[in-house]
Amino acid sequence: MLPYLTECYFNASASTSGFTLADKPRKKAAASMVRLLNAEDTNCFTFTSGATESNNWVFSSLAKSHKTGRILLSAVEHPSVTAPADELARIGFDVIQIPVDTQGVVHLDALQEALREDTILVSIMAANNETGVLEPIAEIGHLIREHCPNAIFHTDATQAVGKIPIDLQGDWEEVDLLSFSAHKFHGPKGIGGLYIRQGLDIHPLLLGGGQEKGLRAGTSNTAALAGLAAAASEASSSKFHKLCDLRDTFESCLLYEFPAATIYSRDALRLPNTSFFSLSGVHGEEMVASLAGNGIIIGTGSACSSGAIQFSKTLQAMGIEHKLAISSLRISFSKYSTIKDIEFLVNKLKTIHREQC
Numbered sequence: 001m002l003p004y005l006t007e008c009y010f011n012a013s014a015s016t017s018g019f020t021l022a023d024k025p026r027k028k029a030a031a032s033m034v035r036l037l038n039a040e041d042t043n044c045f046t047f048t049s050g051a052t053e054s055n056n057w058v059f060s061s062l063a064k065s066h067k068t069g070r071i072l073l074s075a076v077e078h079p080s081v082t083a084p085a086d087e088l089a090r091i092g093f094d095v096i097q098i099p100v101d102t103q104g105v106v107h108l109d110a111l112q113e114a115l116r117e118d119t120i121l122v123s124i125m126a127a128n129n130e131t132g133v134l135e136p137i138a139e140i141g142h143l144i145r146e147h148c149p150n151a152i153f154h155t156d157a158t159q160a161v162g163k164i165p166i167d168l169q170g171d172w173e174e175v176d177l178l179s180f181s182a183h184k185f186h187g188p189k190g191i192g193g194l195y196i197r198q199g200l201d202i203h204p205l206l207l208g209g210g211q212e213k214g215l216r217a218g219t220s221n222t223a224a225l226a227g228l229a230a231a232a233s234e235a236s237s238s239k240f241h242k243l244c245d246l247r248d249t250f251e252s253c254l255l256y257e258f259p260a261a262t263i264y265s266r267d268a269l270r271l272p273n274t275s276f277f278s279l280s281g282v283h284g285e286e287m288v289a290s291l292a293g294n295g296i297i298i299g300t301g302s303a304c305s306s307g308a309i310q311f312s313k314t315l316q317a318m319g320i321e322h323k324l325a326i327s328s329l330r331i332s333f334s335k336y337s338t339i340k341d342i343e344f345l346v347n348k349l350k351t352i353h354r355e356q357c
């Protein structure tokens with residue numbers, strides 16, 4: 001990224017880019033994404049500021065091409081999908097949430113039942129941002145093609161890209177649109193994109209200078225694109241497999257120290273780097289703050305906003321009681337995590353738990 005911040009500060013879309021090479025990071029980013037996702041062509045990628053923008057774009061484009069219609073979402077989507085879907089519901093679209101089972105996996109029977117002729121979009125995430133559960137994207141794609149061949153299939157794959165094998169010309173060939181963010185696979189923040197299947201037309205997001213094939217105008221963020229290109233070419237799901245061992249070791253240690261711990265979605269296919277669990281008697285937010293004081297940064301499934309506690313929508317959709325959800329903790333391991341980190345974490349959890357409970 002540094003050369004594009006310190007030396008090559010030229011405009012990537014100027015007519016001189018052939019000389020300045022300022023357009024090189026974009027080309028590399030598109031080529032790396034093609035390899036990572038086995039996409040058809042570099043032209044399938046439009047770069048955005050990240051998945052929030054890409055997800056919003058899917059809905060804003062739909063609102064331009066349709067006046068009404070049926071939209072199906074899973075009950076555990078990220079707010080960057082549910083909020084724009086709510087907007088469309090307000091202006092007359094029929095937005096239906098498909099329930100998930102106790103593990104957080106979308107009910108395929110309910111999806112099949114909801115797939116009516118007037119369905120224009122199905123948006124179901126590839127991997128959940130809290131539980132790490134992998135939704136059955138290939139099966140969902142086949143159901144959509146069988147029952148609603150003209151519906152657009154979008155998947156928010158922000159948590160999945162770089163962590164599991166994805167094959168857009170293989171078992172994910174029914175996916176039409178796919179959102180991603182580079183920072184989820186060790187790239188920089190503020191860059192990501194939308195994969196648009198070859199031949200699918202969507203309305204431009206931003207009009208102006210015609211950048212990104214006329215779909216998203218604005219001067220390219222060349223440094224961030226260089227970062228995305230490097231991260232995407234280094235990302236390989238095989239590296240994340242070793243995280244499975246680390247995550248499983250962590251969960252075994254956790255259950256040894258806290259036999260009553262509830263580990264969510266343990267019976268479903270999950271991302272290799274995610275562990276989401278509840279320790280009864282623990283207050284999630286307080287534990288997160290105490291661990292942060294010890295240099296351990298993790299998440300919780302409940303948040304206190306304006307004096308009221310908000311519970312994880314994902315846990316609610318899975319039917320988890322509030323009193324358990326309040327004590328939920330979410331750990332994401334990275335390729336830099338080690339067994340020593342796990343020992344340190346479990347020890348700190350034990351010490352703080354003893355102090356708090």
Ligand code: PLP
Nearest residue numbers: 050051052078080129158159181
């Ligand atoms: N979708 C999912 C599933 C996410 O986990 C996130 C961020 O954590 C987003 C969308 C939004 O990504 P960004 O903040 O990079 O726009």
